[in-house]
Amino acid sequence: MLRHWARLRRGLPCFVTPRNRAQGTIPPTGVPQRFSHKLQGNSPAWLVTSEKSKDWAVPNPSWSQEMMIQFNRFMEMTKDGRWRKLPSYRSYSDHLPEGLQKEELQSQKRRLFLRNIDREGMGFEYAMFMNLSEKRVAAVFQMGPYLEGPSGFTHGGAIATVLDSMVGSSVFSVSRRIVTANLNINYRSPVALGSVVLVDSRVDKIEGRKFFASGEMRSTDGQTLHAEATGLFIELQPQKETDSSSSP
Amino acid sequence: MLRHWARLRRGLPCFVTPRNRAQGTIPPTGVPQRFSHKLQGNSPAWLVTSEKSKDWAVPNPSWSQEMMIQFNRFMEMTKDGRWRKLPSYRSYSDHLPEGLQKEELQSQKRRLFLRNIDREGMGFEYAMFMNLSEKRVAAVFQMGPYLEGPSGFTHGGAIATVLDSMVGSSVFSVSRRIVTANLNINYRSPVALGSVVLVDSRVDKIEGRKFFASGEMRSTDGQTLHAEATGLFIELQPQKETDSSSSP
Numbered sequence: 001m002l003r004h005w006a007r008l009r010r011g012l013p014c015f016v017t018p019r020n021r022a023q024g025t026i027p028p029t030g031v032p033q034r035f036s037h038k039l040q041g042n043s044p045a046w047l048v049t050s051e052k053s054k055d056w057a058v059p060n061p062s063w064s065q066e067m068m069i070q071f072n073r074f075m076e077m078t079k080d081g082r083w084r085k086l087p088s089y090r091s092y093s094d095h096l097p098e099g100l101q102k103e104e105l106q107s108q109k110r111r112l113f114l115r116n117i118d119r120e121g122m123g124f125e126y127a128m129f130m131n132l133s134e135k136r137v138a139a140v141f142q143m144g145p146y147l148e149g150p151s152g153f154t155h156g157g158a159i160a161t162v163l164d165s166m167v168g169s170s171v172f173s174v175s176r177r178i179v180t181a182n183l184n185i186n187y188r189s190p191v192a193l194g195s196v197v198l199v200d201s202r203v204d205k206i207e208g209r210k211f212f213a214s215g216e217m218r219s220t221d222g223q224t225l226h227a228e229a230t231g232l233f234i235e236l237q238p239q240k241e242t243d244s245s246s247s248p
Numbered sequence: 249m250l251r252h253w254a255r256l257r258r259g260l261p262c263f264v265t266p267r268n269r270a271q272g273t274i275p276p277t278g279v280p281q282r283f284s285h286k287l288q289g290n291s292p293a294w295l296v297t298s299e300k301s302k303d304w305a306v307p308n309p310s311w312s313q314e315m316m317i318q319f320n321r322f323m324e325m326t327k328d329g330r331w332r333k334l335p336s337y338r339s340y341s342d343h344l345p346e347g348l349q350k351e352e353l354q355s356q357k358r359r360l361f362l363r364n365i366d367r368e369g370m371g372f373e374y375a376m377f378m379n380l381s382e383k384r385v386a387a388v389f390q391m392g393p394y395l396e397g398p399s400g401f402t403h404g405g406a407i408a409t410v411l412d413s414m415v416g417s418s419v420f421s422v423s424r425r426i427v428t429a430n431l432n433i434n435y436r437s438p439v440a441l442g443s444v445v446l447v448d449s450r451v452d453k454i455e456g457r458k459f460f461a462s463g464e465m466r467s468t469d470g471q472t473l474h475a476e477a478t479g480l481f482i483e484l485q486p487q488k489e490t491d492s493s494s495s496p
Contacts, residue, residue: 092399109393110441113403116371116394117364145357146364151340155361156416156428157409164405180404184432193358 053094055087057128062121063142066196070140070220074129086128086137086169090115114165122146124162130173135203137169141217142196154191159217163229166201167215171233174203178211182232188225196220209235301342303335305376310369311390314444318388318468322377334376334385334417338363362413370394372410378421383451385417389465390444402439407465411477414449415463419481422451426459430480436473444468457483 059068077083091112093105117123125142141162149155164183171178191197201215211233217226307316325331339360341353365371373390389410397403412431419426439445449463459481465474 092396105399110396110400111370111394113395113397113406118366122359123364146359147361148340148358149361151353152358155409155412156431157405157412158361160408160412160431160433161403161405164403164408168404179438180435182432182434183404183408184430185408186430187428190427 053089056090056115057085057088057126060120060125062144063125064194064196066220067125067140067142070196070198071127074127074138074140078129082133083129083131086130088115088126088128113161117144117146124158128166128169130169132173135170135173137166137173137201139166139199140196141199143191143193145193148193150190152193154193156187159187159191159227160185162199163201163215163217163227164231166199167213167229167231168233170201170203170213170215171211171231174206174211175235177236177238178233179236180231181234183229184231185227185229187227191217191226197226198222211235301337304338304363305333305336305374308368308373310392311373312442312444314468315373315388315390318444318446319375322375322386322388326377330381331377331379334378336363336374336376361409365392365394372406376414376417378417380421383418383421385414385421385449387414387447388444389447391439391441393441396441398438400441402441404435407435407439407475408433410447411463411465411475412479414447415461415477415479416481418449418451418461418463419459419479422454422459423483425484425486426481427484428479429482431477432479433475433477435475439465439474445474446470459483
């Protein structure tokens with residue numbers, strides 16, 4: 001995977017030909033819709049880009065200079081259309097099409113785990129980018145002071161949260177009906193609070209309904225491997241779609 | 249481990265003889281002081297119970313009836329001294345003895361990842377209990393609506409965070425100088441937001457400086473296994489303690 005890190009850092013357009021797929025069909029979230037078919041009953045609850053909801057995966061005053069440099073590098077990579085920035089909303093319901101189900105969910109005041117802090121810069125600050133042709137998601141994360149575990153360093157659970165989301169998102173580029181079965185994390189080097197890290201994840205193998213994916217968290221210069229993870233995801237059987245009220 | 253779940257649910261005093269260890273020496277935190285020696289330089293930064301800081305591992309109005317039932321059951325188990333409730337503060341610095349280092353850290357406004365939400369009941373609500381003689385930590389958790397992953401269900405990263413903290417805490421009952429090397433999680437059944445779960449963790453094996461531990465998250469009736477984890481922790485070599493300013 002090291003050569004991919006080198007590419008990411010340089011931002012070179014050295015990726016393979018993208019799939020012939022309309023941009024509008026690219027899943028617009030960085031958080032996988034796991035269990036969605038199972039949990040939504042017969043509702044497909046297809047995720048859609050929301051024009052009414054705020055996209056949090058954009059710069060704000062809390063972003064450090066290093067965060068901005070990495071974000072801008074990623075944005076450069078989106079120019080030929082092979083990479084695409086994934087909008088990131090505060091709750092799952094923001095990803096749903098307008099309708100009764102969305103209104104009901106929004107009344108419950110839930111928030112996505114990675115976007116649950118009100119104050120900018122205190123929790124996770126991040127932007128994710130998807131490359132469909134490579135079944136890959138890459139991201140830049142800034143670790144805020146509310147993610148503490150050991151003194152001055154990011155909690156192991158916060159690192160697991162990032163890797164879970166990233167590895168799951170790479171699988172989400174292939175299938176939307178996935179459940180996580182296993183996540184295995186090797187912690188290599190602690191992540192200081194306030195630091196900016198790069199995360200790269202991809203689908204490694206598909207065997208029937210089993211999806212094997214992996215991810216790495218590294219320093220922005222690529223020299224320090226902070227953590228690496230493998231994930232096993234199971235694709236659920238599609239359910240009969242009888243509820244048209246929540247279809248796009 | 250099933251027999252331990254049965255005990256936990258019944259709250260029966262069927263545990264083995266505790267170590268002959270003064271209560272005051274029991275580590276007072278539910279979050280392991282990983283990397284502490286490494287990260288604090290020569291400062292031992294021993295964790296102490298703080299009389300000035302608020303203990304968040306106590307009932308508040310957001311706790312459901314089920315949460316109260318489980319908490320009270322655990323509290324019953326503390327009466328013979330074999331189990332002890334671990335106070336839980338909002339930041340690492342709250343666990344430090346009074347002194348310059350504590351003041352400096354508190355000025356940085358950090359928060360422990362599991363206690364970073366201001367509004368009661370929206371994030372993790374929990375209380376942890378330690379049994380030193382069994383090298384074991386058990387806990388009750390209530391999963392708030394700000395921990396969302398899939399619609400209506402707890403994020404896989406939040407589950408990983410709970411298991412990381414719990415498995416690490418069980419090792420912390422044996423050694424305070426640990427770093428997490430590996431965390432391996434099997435997700436068995438999703439955890440609905442708002443639900444109350446029991447988590448049980450223990451040290452399984454010690455081989456030199458390697459500590460092997462495991463943990464499980466189950467429904468309060470013990471019938472549903474939500475997730476299970478194993479962890480490998482490495483004990484750091486003790487460092488020479490030359491900085492007396494932060495000693496208790």
